[in-house]
Amino acid sequence: MGKSKKKQFLKLFLKIIGACFLLGILFFLSVYAGFWGKLPKVEELKELKQAQASLVLDENNELIGKYFVFDRQSVKFEELPQHLIDALIATEDVRFYEHSGLDTRSLGRVFFKSILLGDDSSGGGSTITTQLAKNLYGRDNYGIFSMPVIKMKEAIIARRIEKIYSKEEILTLYLNTVPFSDNTYGIESAAQKFFNCSTTQLNLSQSATLIGSLKASHSYNPRLFPERSQFRRDVVLQQMVKYKFITEEEAREVKENKIALSYQYFNANDGLAPYFREQVRKEAALLVADLKKEDGGTYDLYKDGLRVHTTLNRDMQEYAEAAMKEHMSRLQSQFENAYGKRKPWKNNEIVLESARKLPEYKRLKKKGLEEKLILDSLKLKKKMKVFDWKSEELKNLSTLDSISHYLKFLNTGFVALDPHTGAVRAYVGGIDFQSYKYDHVIQSKRQVGSTFKPFVYTAALENGMDPCTYFSLKAITYEGEEDWTPENATQKEEDIEVKYSLEKALSNSINTIAVKVMDETGIDAVVDQARKMGVKSKLPEVPSLALGTAEMSLIELASAYTGYVNNGVSVQPYLVTKIEDKAGNVLWEHEAENTMEEPAFSENTRETIIEMLKATVDEGTAVRLRSRYGLKNDMAGKTGTTQNNKDGWFVGVTPKLVMASWVGNDDHRIGFSNTGIGQGANSALPNVALFLKKLNSDNEFQSISNAKFQKPSEEVLAALECDPVREETFFERLFGAEAPKKKFGEKKNKGFFSFLKKKNKENEEEKEND
Structure with a gap:
């Protein structure tokens, strides 16, 4: 060239x-x-802002859930373990x-x-x-x-x-924003999700595992690919050895052990207390809606990293959920077997009526398709995952099959309240949040059955009825537009000629007497009494109200019972204690609020009702708490069963906890096949019993388990000092016989015997005054 x-x-x-x-x-x-x-x-x-998850904390500041667009929560540099920083630098940027x-x-x-x-x-x-x-x-x-x-x-x-x-600030920003496996952002969220611990608690193996997953968050996901993730962890450890962050011996010691995950779900459908978290989400969103940031903007529950402090106790919630699963899975089996071949959830009319409510059915109907063609399309089978107590599994089902499948399940609600503050300590809104979003603690209203009877007896005592007033078990027909004759669940022929005291009648949940007590007291007085105790739901002013035909939510019923251990004042249940911003500044705080300012009843009445409800547990309809479950707690309670065994209820009262449980089918057309299975003592009471058994075995809750009711006054004890059962006397049969038919509220002629009794009482009072 x-x-x-x-x-x-x-x-x-x-x-x-x-x-x-x-x-x-x-x-x-x-x-x-x-x-x-x-x-x-x-x-x-200079003002880096990243969307952060808002945290839901229990009463002890333990994390129970999050609300987020990106599952991210921040930590400070001081909270980052040195081996975590070393693993990151050795692997990503030496x-x-x-x-x-x-x-x-x-x-x-x-x-x-x-x-x-x-x-x-x-x-x-x-x-x-x-x-x-x-x-x-x-x-x-x-x-x-x-x-x-x-x-x-x-x-x-x-x-x-x-x-x-600074370099420290960059490391902190990086570890707070980097995406880990399972759509998790930031080291704190990853530590909580995969190892159920905070960042500060991560050990060398856990740090190396999480840092190792950054190379490919899906491929090295420790939940999905444990062996692959472990191999990557060991590569990170070797890098740390190479750059002298750890010794060969330290690395070898970690490599000898497999990765031990403690995976936690923090999405809406999974994890602890999903129904509670959803209700808290609704309430918290409303509470911060009108609050303004310093820049004038509004708070976003999903992006602003708020800290929502709640009343829930994590351990108590775990016990409540475990008790529910143990009982409901067993009860479901009883429920299905009791029907034999006559299963109502297999009834074509019931299934079809449910199908007609489906969005898909309505869409096809709107297109002008005939019902036969629509149903044919709903009969096509496909693989789908369905809820089952044994396990969630894929089944080959049609849409109509799945309707029938889900119709058969009994559902439940359970709540435990602090009766002195209204703080909700445990909250189970249903058997499975993913399958049944409807909340049976707050949203659902069902007839409360015999759990309403204590309100009737409270009103009676407040209106001057003596605790040792006796009533006959005999049935009476109450005249009206339709004659109505309340009957007792079980009654022997020989019981007809005996009379029960109020305590005996309430503890054994005698229907005929409950109606007679309300007849004597007056419906208006009973309704007024319930209102004073915080009941806000509509109360039908009919004789059957005495047997609990009113519909109430579970939490409303539990709230009304709190007055029996809170000096006659019912407390308003609450879930959120305070909300803070991510810097810890308090944005909103709960203020104590009683349903009623004044006691709803006297101290004598309160003590008397508690004694009657204690008798329900010790020898009445809730005795299986003692006999079957071996509970020795100081406890009062009331069972409830509605007509045709549609609903089972139980409210348990201890000095420091009020617990309410409901069990039934969401479809009102499907009830229990017999009272033996459907009665509140069998269907609802075990949720409370098993919960208490677990609570009793935990030393952390001994102050609740060992709490004792205050001894009632001498006056109350004296007023209750009478035989629970006695036979009708000659004069009662002669002058005080009850008419087989009467108008409700109509005062009858009490006869010669009642006149003598009244005179004797007046004479005794005169002697005492002398």
């Missing part, structure tokens, strides 16, 4: 180099100027403390080995700071220019970040 040609070639080469350099500068300037998308300015980088955002040595290695020589082993050349830029601002698609534009943008942002923040 001649000299002239060499010169020409050199000039051409220099021109190409110059053109490339110029193009590079122009490309850099185009990125810097925002031609490829706006770059964050220094002011924006010269982190030496560069200013860009590792030129790594970039040079990537250029020559990866690009020119095609060797993938050289790595990606990114730094922790450039990865932070990616975490904060994501990556857009620029077609064939994507990679150079993205890398250039991240490099510019990284240099700006390095000028604003």
